[in-house]
Ligand code: SF4
């Protein structure tokens with residue numbers, strides 16, 4: 001029968017003794033031979049890489065939490081405003097009309113990932129991926145605090161059930177906190193704090209998003225865990241095409257380690273000399289690996305790195321720290337497991353400059369140059385003209401035909417600007433401001449201005465006519481946009497609502 005919940009520390013130890021798959025039997029590192037899940041409780045292996053990863057992880061967590069608070073041009077460093085369809089990255093706001101820029105940005109990120117992976121292997125997975133960072137440096141330490149570290153000899157005080165409940169309570173608090181931070185990337189911290197002070201009924205959608213993210217995190221970090229890296233994440237699956245023989249990976253030096261063999265204790269016996277000789281002979285015949293399995297029991301994905309590079313390896317370097325500690329104890333040089341490359345382990349000369357390492361940066365350079373050029377060529381304002389809601393046109397008391405128009409202006413400049421809307425090349429036409437034709441807009445903000453354009457009925461031919469809308473600003477912005485007005489089908493006709501033009505025509 002398949003297990004459905006993480007086991008206690010005692011159960012885990014038992015499952016290792018009875019059901020744990022051996023290297024030859026297993027299909028997946030987390031699958032027992034009977035098909036049930038093999039729950040992992042990796043040992044912590046302190047060492048130089050764990051210390052560095054810890055520093056990096058807590059810095060990344062701090063950066064993730066603080067980014068929404070820092071602002072450029074009065075906007076957060078990153079704001080993914082899906083409702084208004086505006087995406088802000090480090091002061092630059094992208095709109096749906098910036099599809100090309102966004103596409104270039106996404107392709108640039110992909111190529112950069114390819115380059116980093118070709119050079120440094122799965123450095124992202126082991127050192128910076130949120131899944132690893134939160135699992136290994138937030139949720140796992142909480143688990144060890146409440147349930148004890150694997151291999152701990154003295155049991156913790158207090159009933160195990162209570163400790164488990166306390167663990168999940170702290171998990172829930174952390175997940176809710178992270179979900180709030182996550183939400184602030186989409187709505188901004190100001191809006192988030194306002195919502196937090198009000199009842200969830202007033203903002204049900206955002207509350208639902210927060211609760212869903214919390215539930216997902218609870219599921220991931222309490223139950224799914226390493227399965228995210230092993231079966232769900234596509235990046236691990238692609239690594240075989242992104243890596244080559246010279247990429248930096250966590251490798252076991254099998255030339256030095258094999259044949260592996262247990263380190264025998266030298267006992268005091270009557271035939272001390274004979275036994276010493278035998279042990280010395282066996283140890284000379286063996287490689288440096290003493291088959292202690294410390295590198296396996298510390299692995300968060302449960303694999304044995306001595307079998308070579310595997311899809312499950314997230315490059316966390318825990319096995320390096322574990323093995324270095326063992327090597328220190330038995331007086332052998334460190335680095336039996338180390339950051340290296342397949343080529344270097346096989347004794348070949350490492351090649352830094354290879355085709356993909358040259359091609360990726362060239363593609364990156366082209367993409368970044370195009371991106372910067374397009375950003376520089378962007379207009380200081382983004383203008384969208386929308387037809388008014390409801391009837392396409394109406395006849396005024398003066399006899400003129402009026403079209404309602406909405407003009408959406410996005411101020412892309414870093415300064416507040418005042419925009420003026422006028423008409424050109426249309427002596428008979430006049431603007432009827434529904435509010436004002438002068439619009440002042442803060443940097444990065446959007447305004448929607450409604451107005452009417454009125455013309456004598458005989459200005460229309462076959463139910464339409466063209467005017468030129470001119471939008472200028474006090475910051476030297478100038479844009480002319482032709483616009484088609486709808487009217488009666490013939491000059492002689494005065495029935496304002498009798499024409500049947502298309503009601504929607506935006507420019
Ligand atoms: S920790 Fe080192 S010595 Fe122990 S099994 Fe792994 S590779 Fe061999």
Ligand code: SF4
Pocket residue numbers: 250295298299300301302303304305312313314315316317318319320
């Ligand atoms: S094999 Fe080593 S580097 Fe790879 S996931 Fe396991 S512990 Fe981390």
